Amino acid sequence: MSEFDYESLGLVAGLEIHQQLDTAEKLFCGCPTTRREPEEAVRSFTRYLHPTKSELGEMDEAALEESQVEREFEYLAFDSTCLVEEDDEPPHRLDEEALDTALEISQLLDATVVDEAHVMRKVVIDGSNTSGFQRSTLLSQEGEIETSEGAVGIEDVMLEEESAQRVEETDSGVRYGLDRLGIPLVEIGTKPDIRSPEQAREAAERIGMLLRSTGKVKRGLGTIRQDVNVSIADGARVEMKGVQSLDDIEDLVRLEVKRQVRLLDIAESLQSRDASVGDVQNVTDTFETTDSSVIRGALDAGGRVFAVPLYGFDGLVGRELQPDRRLGTEFSDHAKRHGAGGIFHTDELPAYGVTDEEVAALRETVDAGPEDAVAIVAADADVAEGAIEAVAERARVAIEGVPEETRGANEGGTTEYLRPLPGAARMYPETDVPPVSPDPSEVEPPELLTEKVERYTDDYGLNEDVAEQVAYGRRWRLFEEAVEMGVDANLAARTLESTVTKLRRDDVPTDHLTAEHFRGTFELVVADELTQEGVPELLAALAESPDSDPAELADELGLGSVGEEEVRETIVEIVERNEAQIEEQGMGAFSALMGECMGALRGKADGELVSDVLREEVQKRA
CATH class of the missing domain: 3.30.1360.30 (GAD-like domain)
Structure with a gap:
C-alpha cells in the first residue's frame, strides 16, 4: 500500500528519455561513435566557458548560476578527434543515418513529423560541450503510447548531439573525454500525463522497448538516461536528471512526492x-x-x-x-x-x-x-x-x-540539488547548419520487439522466455541469420544467449566475440563439421584468440564431428572397461558412463547419438 494518495495530492509526472543512436558517424561530423578509454587520449586542451544572452537579450538563470563557479575545463582528445569536436570548425550537415533512425522512432511513437527541422543551440556551460551549447533539433510532436493506467502523450522528439563524458574532478575544475561528444541522441519528452510511480516506470519501459525495436540504438550502461519531472498540486515542478535504471524510477517519483509534502509541511510551520x-x-x-x-x-x-x-x-x-x-x-x-x-x-x-x-x-x-x-x-x-x-x-x-529546480538522482531514489530549472532563454538558432525537410515516408517502421517475441514462438517453436531473451537481446539479427542458414532455432538461441552468459560467468572474455565468430561457428554446425556439444568450447577458444578463423581453430582443437562408427568404437571401449560396474548396477551405470563417453569424444559427437549407442551397448551386457 502506498504512503500517499497520489490522486488527492495531484501528482503530475513526465519523462524525458535520452537514447544514443548506433550510427557510424557523429551528428555533425564524420568522426566515429566508438567509445574510448581516457588512457587512449593523445593530447588535451583547456577552456573557460561563460554564459551568453539569447537572441532576445535574455540570460538563462541556470547558466548564470553555473557561471558563478569559476572552473577550468580540460578535454581529452583522441586520434579521431576533429576540429568540429574542438569547436574550431563549423559543424557539418545533420547526419542522414541519425535522421532516418529518429524518423523511425517518431513513427513508432505515432508522432507527427515537422515540415522543416531547424537546429537550435541550447546554452550549456557546465563544460560538457566545448562550444558552451548543445545543438538540438525538434523533429516531431504530438505522439502517444499506451500504459495499463491510460495513454501517455508524447510532447516532442528531439535529435541532439550527446555531451562529453565527465572523466573526473580536478583541483581546478573538471576533465572531460571527447569520445562521447557529438554521438547522435534522441530525446523523447512525454506530456505530464503520468499519475503514479508505477505508471512512470511502465511508460519508460514502453518507450525503451520501442527504441530497441529499431535495432539502431546503442546498448549498455550510460547509453540511455531517463529524466523524471514531478510535481504535486501545491508543490512545484522538479526535474530529476541522470536516472540510469528503470528500477529507480518508481522510488524517485515516490520519494520526490515525499520530499515535496515534507517541504510544504515545513513551510506551513515556518x-x-x-x-x-x-x-x-x-x-x-x-x-x-x-x-x-x-x-x-x-x-x-x-x-x-x-x-x-x-x-x-x-x-x-x-x-x-x-x-x-x-x-x-x-x-x-x-x-x-x-x-x-x-x-x-x-x-x-x-x-x-x-x-x-x-x-x-x-x-x-x-x-x-x-x-x-x-x-x-x-x-x-x-x-x-x-x-x-x-x-x-x-x-x-x-x-x-x-x-522549482533541477536535481540529480542518487542511489536509492533520493536526489540532490543541481541548479535552477532552465528557461526558454537558453535556446537560440544555430546559424551554421541549414534546416532539413524530413520525409517520414522514406523510412519503414520496424517490427516491435513484442511482435518479434510472438513470431519466434509461433514460427520457430521457442518457448516465450527464450523468445523474449533473444528478441530483447543484442544478437537477434544473428539468430535470424542462423535459422535461415539451417541451424536449429533452439540451438541458435541457446548459443547466442545462455551459452555466452555461461562463458562470461566462467571469466571467458566474451566481449571479444564478433558476429563473424558466430557465423563461422554456425556454418560448421550446418556442414556437420561441428556438433552442438562442441560449440561452447569453440566459442571459448575464439574469445581467447579473436583473430583465429573458426574452421581452422576447430580443426586445431580436434572439434571436428566424427561418424557413428567411430562413436560406437569409443563407446564399446568404455563399456568393456566398465563391465563389472554394468553387471552390478545394470542401467544404473548409464549416467556415469554417459559423462565418460562425452568427455572422451570431446564434443565431436552429437549427444543424442552418444546416448542411443551407449544405451544399446549397456543393455547388451546388463
Missing part, C-alpha cells in the same frame, strides 16, 4: 512562526579557539566562518525530507555548489567538535533565540561568504514552499 532569514555575518572570532577539526582546518588555512540566523527555524532544519536527507542537507547542497564542503547548523550542534559554549556564543553573536536556528560555513573567505549567501537564499525559499 509561516505560522512568522519565520525570516537574517543577514549574513562574519563569526570567525566566535571560533578562534575551536577544537572542531573542520573549522580549525579552514581557519588555519586563512579561511573565515560565516553564519546566517534563521529566525523561527529551530527544529526544522534537521527535519527529514527523504531517507538520510534533511532540510539542512538541502541547504548544504547549495553551499557545495559554491565551493564549500558543506554546512553546520544548530539543529545538529553541539557535534563535530563544536562545543555547547561555542553554540551559545554563536547564538548570542547573531542574536538568535531558542526558537531560531543558525547555519555556518567555514572555508576560504570568498567561498564561505558566497556559500552562506546561497544557504540564506534557499532558507528564504523554504518559507514559501517548494522551489
Whole structure:
C-alpha cells in the first residue's frame, strides 16, 4: 500500500528519455561513435566557458548560476578527434543515418513529423560541450503510447548531439573525454500525463522497448538516461536528471512526492512562526579557539566562518525530507555548489567538535533565540561568504514552499540539488547548419520487439522466455541469420544467449566475440563439421584468440564431428572397461558412463547419438 494518495495530492509526472543512436558517424561530423578509454587520449586542451544572452537579450538563470563557479575545463582528445569536436570548425550537415533512425522512432511513437527541422543551440556551460551549447533539433510532436493506467502523450522528439563524458574532478575544475561528444541522441519528452510511480516506470519501459525495436540504438550502461519531472498540486515542478535504471524510477517519483509534502509541511510551520532569514555575518572570532577539526582546518588555512540566523527555524532544519536527507542537507547542497564542503547548523550542534559554549556564543553573536536556528560555513573567505549567501537564499525559499529546480538522482531514489530549472532563454538558432525537410515516408517502421517475441514462438517453436531473451537481446539479427542458414532455432538461441552468459560467468572474455565468430561457428554446425556439444568450447577458444578463423581453430582443437562408427568404437571401449560396474548396477551405470563417453569424444559427437549407442551397448551386457 502506498504512503500517499497520489490522486488527492495531484501528482503530475513526465519523462524525458535520452537514447544514443548506433550510427557510424557523429551528428555533425564524420568522426566515429566508438567509445574510448581516457588512457587512449593523445593530447588535451583547456577552456573557460561563460554564459551568453539569447537572441532576445535574455540570460538563462541556470547558466548564470553555473557561471558563478569559476572552473577550468580540460578535454581529452583522441586520434579521431576533429576540429568540429574542438569547436574550431563549423559543424557539418545533420547526419542522414541519425535522421532516418529518429524518423523511425517518431513513427513508432505515432508522432507527427515537422515540415522543416531547424537546429537550435541550447546554452550549456557546465563544460560538457566545448562550444558552451548543445545543438538540438525538434523533429516531431504530438505522439502517444499506451500504459495499463491510460495513454501517455508524447510532447516532442528531439535529435541532439550527446555531451562529453565527465572523466573526473580536478583541483581546478573538471576533465572531460571527447569520445562521447557529438554521438547522435534522441530525446523523447512525454506530456505530464503520468499519475503514479508505477505508471512512470511502465511508460519508460514502453518507450525503451520501442527504441530497441529499431535495432539502431546503442546498448549498455550510460547509453540511455531517463529524466523524471514531478510535481504535486501545491508543490512545484522538479526535474530529476541522470536516472540510469528503470528500477529507480518508481522510488524517485515516490520519494520526490515525499520530499515535496515534507517541504510544504515545513513551510506551513515556518509561516505560522512568522519565520525570516537574517543577514549574513562574519563569526570567525566566535571560533578562534575551536577544537572542531573542520573549522580549525579552514581557519588555519586563512579561511573565515560565516553564519546566517534563521529566525523561527529551530527544529526544522534537521527535519527529514527523504531517507538520510534533511532540510539542512538541502541547504548544504547549495553551499557545495559554491565551493564549500558543506554546512553546520544548530539543529545538529553541539557535534563535530563544536562545543555547547561555542553554540551559545554563536547564538548570542547573531542574536538568535531558542526558537531560531543558525547555519555556518567555514572555508576560504570568498567561498564561505558566497556559500552562506546561497544557504540564506534557499532558507528564504523554504518559507514559501517548494522551489522549482533541477536535481540529480542518487542511489536509492533520493536526489540532490543541481541548479535552477532552465528557461526558454537558453535556446537560440544555430546559424551554421541549414534546416532539413524530413520525409517520414522514406523510412519503414520496424517490427516491435513484442511482435518479434510472438513470431519466434509461433514460427520457430521457442518457448516465450527464450523468445523474449533473444528478441530483447543484442544478437537477434544473428539468430535470424542462423535459422535461415539451417541451424536449429533452439540451438541458435541457446548459443547466442545462455551459452555466452555461461562463458562470461566462467571469466571467458566474451566481449571479444564478433558476429563473424558466430557465423563461422554456425556454418560448421550446418556442414556437420561441428556438433552442438562442441560449440561452447569453440566459442571459448575464439574469445581467447579473436583473430583465429573458426574452421581452422576447430580443426586445431580436434572439434571436428566424427561418424557413428567411430562413436560406437569409443563407446564399446568404455563399456568393456566398465563391465563389472554394468553387471552390478545394470542401467544404473548409464549416467556415469554417459559423462565418460562425452568427455572422451570431446564434443565431436552429437549427444543424442552418444546416448542411443551407449544405451544399446549397456543393455547388451546388463
